[in-house]
Amino acid sequence: MDFFVETLVGGLLAGVMYSLVAIGFVLIYKASRVFNFAQGSMLLFAALAFVTLTEHGVPFWLAGAIALLLMILTAVLVERVVLRPLTGRSDLTLFMATLGLSYVIAGVAQAAMGTDVHALDLGIPDVPINVGPIQVSEFDLAAAGISGILVIGLSLLFTRTRIGISLRAVADNQLAAQSVGIRLDWIWRIVWSVAGFVGLVAGLLWGAREGVQFSLSLVVLKALPVLIIGGFTSIPGAVLGGLIVGASESLAELYLGPLIGGGLSAWFAYVLALIFLLVRPAGLFGEREIERV
Secondary structure, three states: OHHHHHHHHHHHHHHHHHHHHHHHHHHHHHHHOOOOOOHHHHHHHHHHHHHHHHHOOOOHHHHHHHHHHHHHHHHHHHHHHHHHHHOOOOHHHHHHHHHHHHHHHHHHHHHHHOOOOEOOOOOOOOOEEEEOOEEEEHHHHHHHHHHHHHHHHHHHHHHHOHHHHHHHHHHHOHHHHHHOOOOHHHHHHHHHHHHHHHHHHHHHHHHHHHOEOHHHHHHHHHHHHHHHHHOOOOHHHHHHHHHHHHHHHHHHHHHOHHHHOOOHHHOHHHHHHHHHHHHOOOOOOOOOOOOOO
16 A cells, blocks of 8 residues: 555656646646647756756856746747737647747757756755655655645736736637737737746756756647646646646556556556547536537
């Protein structure tokens, strides 16, 4: 039983890391109905900027502030150069725009800061510690705590502030929101800036675990099952979806892996997402779209 609980807790903590990546998608999708495929490249860009600055002797806090400023500037440029000219275009057009944008951001980041693998030390050791009768990673606990604080903060921001009310109005109906004086361009800039901040935090945590390298941008692929399960428009859904994916991966690898030769963690989440698409396409907390025909 202790081994089961230890595996389950480890999976849940890993799931929080998945949720952190998925939240960046949710924020942008809620505001613009755009599936931002460039979120992974933004994550890579933020982590690469931070680690490059620290390697050149910039203090930790200053490197974080500069990296965040770069992400905000990126958000402003994306809104001005990409989103504004494509206002009113089809969802497919916007998706293809973010797909191209992902390669542009990743290419600029690597051209400016190199393609080498960088080790990132956040001062949090990845060593097992005892929590009652089980052992968990100290890094996983710290990452889960940071992610939890960020999720709570974002939930309060988008449910208890005027920005959050404006965001929900834009998500419901962009034309109606504009008619009551809500500036669509400012909402997009704010949301993309917040998504950039989330990408910075996620990039630092994932970079500390796996190293800062191009493959870091592929973490977005792990967020897809989380979004499908939790729903594309819900922050709580992204959190719950991440927990489900993390826990199911760990338990499937433990109990089903020996029966089929292992390696389930690479694809089991996608099987789970496929089941949800067949049974509940909108996800657990997603909004079901109603169209008149």
